[in-house]
Amino acid sequence: MIVELGHFALVLALGLALVQSVLPLLGSRTGDSRLMETGGITSLACFALLAFAFGALTFAYVTSDFSVLNVVENSHSLKPMLYKVSGVWGNHEGSMLLWVLILAFFGALVASFGADLPASLKANVLSVQAWILVAFLLFILLTSNPFTRAVPAPFEGQDLNPILQDIGLAIHPPLLYLGYVGFSIAFSFAVAALIDGRIDAAWARWVRPWTLIAWVFLTAGIAMGSYWAYYELGWGGWWFWDPVENASFMPWLSGTALLHSALVMEKRSALKVWTVLLAILTFSLSLLGTFLVRSGVLTSVHAFAVDPERGVFILAILCIFIGGSLALFAWRSSELESGGLFAPISREGALVFNNLFLTTATATVLTGTLYPLALEVTTGTKISVGAPFFNATFGPLMVPLLFAVPFGPLLAWKRGDLWAAAQRLYVAIGAALVAMVIVLAVTQGTRILAALGFGLAVWLLVGSLCDLAARAGLPKAGPRLALRRLAGLPRSAFGTAIAHFGLGVTLFGVVSVSAFSTETITTMAPGDTLTAGGAIVRFDGLSPREGPNYHEEVGRFTLIRDGVPGSVIESSKRLYPARQMPTTEAGIHTRGFSQIYIALGDAAANGGATVVRVWYKPFVTLIWLGAVAMSLGGLVSLADRRLRVGAPARRSSARPKAA
Template sequence: MVETGHFALVLAFALALVQSVVPLVGARTGEARLMAAGGPVAIAGFALTALAFAALTAAYVQSDFSVANVWQNSHSLKPMLYKVTGTWGNHEGSMLLWVVILAFFGALVAVFGRNLPATLRANVLAVQGWIGAAFLLFVLATSNPFVRLEPAPFEGRDLNPILQDIGLAIHPPLLYLGYVGFSISFSFAVAALIEGRIDAAWARWVRPWTLAAWVFLTGGIAMGSYWAYYELGWGGFWFWDPVENASFMPWLAGTALLHSAIVMEKRSALKIWTILLAILTFSLSLLGTFLVRSGVLTSVHAFATDPTRGVFILGILVVFIGGSLALFALRAGSLTAGGLFHPISREGALVLNNLFLTTATATVLVGTLYPLVVEAISGDKISVGAPFFNLTFGPLMLPLLLLIPFGPLLAWKRGDVFAVAQRLMAAFGGALLAVLATLLLVDGASVFAALGIGIAVWMVLGALTDLAQKSALGAVPLGVAARRFAGLPRSVFGTALAHMGMGLSVLGIVATVAFEVEHITVMKPGETTEIAGRTLRFEGVAPVQGPNFTETQARFVLMQGGVSRGALISSKRIYTARQMPTTEAGILTRGLSQLYVSLGDETGDGGMVVRIWWKPLVTLIWLGGAVMMAGGAVSLTDRRLRVGAPSRRTRPSAVPSGAKA
């Protein structure tokens, strides 16, 4: 099975070369049969890469330690879930997953893009073939997951204990579906530049693919944040780690691309900007891949790799980013800017949104790469941490968050900002009430926190106002408003949900950062401690034997009014194979808030250092991400956003009576 997987990967590389050349030649020569070859080749390439991935997964499931990758990252006693997820819990396996997802998206274009113009579809598949061939060559030449060991070791070295978690089953696949999904937008952009035809129809074709990638990347970032929050025992949800930034930058650029494509589809405007954003978004995804796998970063997320892999990926970056930007520069002079619109309009609001998002992306990019550039030039090692990003990224986001509710309520082409402000008065009143309630009931000194909560409430109520206005709630009888509400396009609901989800995440971030309570103490069994008006009692410790680890579990009970309100278990583990310790945080959720307990070292008198947090509304951070994903998914079901576009059917001309058919 292992040799079958390796051979399938070689065949997939050969087919990727065919896919990268044959449809392109067909599009240039107008040969329909050559253009049509791209679809079946893309589907076959996906089948072969999926077979290779299945072969590697089978080796992990069977604990085949004759495969070097399995020996380095698995163990016979590891639970089955982690044997499967361990397939992509390493450099080689994760790159194979990357390639499988890339081939999967290419196959989707082949299957669901049949209504695309033949030349555009052929060019898109050819560009996908270029990307696939480059990364398949990278896997085969530098990161082959099927390398054998002779003789085969009796036992494996086990997977990194931090990765032995359900998060590994969810976070990397979602993240890669987002990263790689933007390759379709990139391929559409390069294909349009090759063909020299960019119009509103192109924007309609590319928007569903961009939206799908954005949904997956949103989920991947949110899941990664929560995974780090509960697994590392540090109590934080975002560290501005360089690899976190590497996933955040394509999300920001992809969000700008989505909004830019809307303007292009509706008004045939921002053509040049939309094409450039499509190129830059996937370029940032490639940059993220380079940062994780080149060895230039020291991060909990980064794979330790040798420099030759980094040089290879750097070459891929130069070819695809440099090549696409060079093509863009050649074609930019012949591209028209598109339709005109008044600055005060929905188009103008979307352009302003893009300016803020792209500037924020540039800020994160500079903060991420600056230490690397300084080290490369001078050899000095510096770090750019949270203070820099908070002082630069935060002020850029503040006006954007304030303006978000205005956009959907403005009219196309020319809007009335004063009329929109009047419609948003109820939302403004609710936000002002939230600010006053925070100052009066929570903390009168936390002015900035109160304003942040007011902005979050403003965004949520602004999204609800958009739905109410479009269904004419209050202006027509309730039954009529209900029917209008039910008849609204799904993209309207999707937009409202996405903006509402952003507001919920902002609310969770502000409340957690401003009002969380931290308490570090030494506790012995039977002792209690107070935190945020609550009593936590330490019940005691107990040893536990896991399948491939030993664990010391500490049990705590939350008390209020002398009554138990729930229990949680925090523990410290030692994984047998690697002798690596980990801390498993205990988390007790109460409403939208959480009690978070992390264990420290034992003291000589039988006590234990305990770090405790009370985190108000912290779950809204990730609930908001889920609502944003739901908004994108709802928009994808809109009839107007189906992948592809309806083909025009010509009406058959009438045959005169007596004429021969």
């Protein structure tokens, strides 16, 4: 019965979303406050209904209700409870239900925390948000109903895809969707403002916190997905330039540009047209990612669906929202004021420079992702655009951008002094040069690109702290005065420094792994040894082991340092009987920020030995720790009173006039 109630909640949510898509907009056009207020009530009701529907599907998974087709295809009674729950969104239908739940959640947040928004703008935002909700609810109900019954109901399910039965995949999709779908608010604000034909600095102040929230979650989601692919797929890499990876990376690049552009618009009332366009394009790239994952045009471990009917439906949604919003933008853009003027050497200029390279990089990734698809459709020729193309095009675009990052916060608004900013960065310049000299000395001058990469990473790390040091008055100010000044700084200043520092940490990890990782592929019998990362790796043999819903052969390896046996690494090959699907579970030993990574291959032809792949990856964990720091920087910025969603402006207390 609860399954039918969940299905009914979806249908009722569609009806309320239709009401929300019309009445608030009509109220804003006619000035009827009662109609405008319906947006808040209906958005909260839609979220409650979708939460109930999602809870009903979760209940079906937890109780192994195999009368539901979705549960049959993606669950098993012996599956651990964690993966029964994560199986709710580990498939196409359930993940789309999570998608619309998060979409409704953001609409409910605007309704709850948008009290300081103008009534007309709030009504328009909620209406536009409802348009998106209606489209995807129709998509679910017509093509991807998660509550379809299985007739007759089987006694057992087919189990979840084994590679999705992992804690990383329990966390990765919700984080990614909070980022993907979160950009819908920026899109709704942009379209709502274009409908009104009025965009100003206040609009940027309202939209920036929502963009920052989405950016934080998308950063964390991409990092979690990268780490999952690194340890779960047994290939030893952290980024493959897979088209579906690119589908999440493009909104991140565009969203980063949007964050910086909105800052210029808020502070200087400049870049208005460009900021609105970025808000539209960022969510459009999120919709494109949804299409790529669910249309069947791509074959990937990340892809959910291969049904062309669903692909056509999402393509129609894509055309309506992207085409409609861009048409509205083209119609209204001539009426928008360009905003304030500024010198090329200024903080605004630095942020425009940032936007130029970020959007160019986004276009590069978009071209490399879509070109093979377009070529196959038009000519039937199949080609693959892989890492060499992206490394050759994306990397050079990032170098000047990363070099310019420390300068931005040190330049003044409207007109800055580049030489004065460079003088404040002398410590960062010195540290970068020292890092380059050390790398060249250690490698005897054979790794020039690695030296440049490490120098750029150290430049970012130290340069991100120079702004805080300059604001504190260091080195002239004493410790107490400097601490007092730091305590008085807005939290957004600390958030910016932490995010830029995290970018440097990630770059340090990327350069280290790219330049100095080692890989050994060999056959090993029990007792054989090899060397990796300064340690001796001894293979102790294979042994069978039973899991809750799988069988596995576990390879045991012992690390020996200075002749003393130490840590034990276990790597295995699993077989899930329900799906008859094998997986490779890598064994990873972390020491400091570096890792020894071991993956088992097939048994060797000579019988008694096993193929083993062993990597040593220096400072590899910094790649993901840097992403965590970037997300933390965004959260610290959100804690700034000036950025908190719904925070009212501080008012000075009235003083009695003198008699």
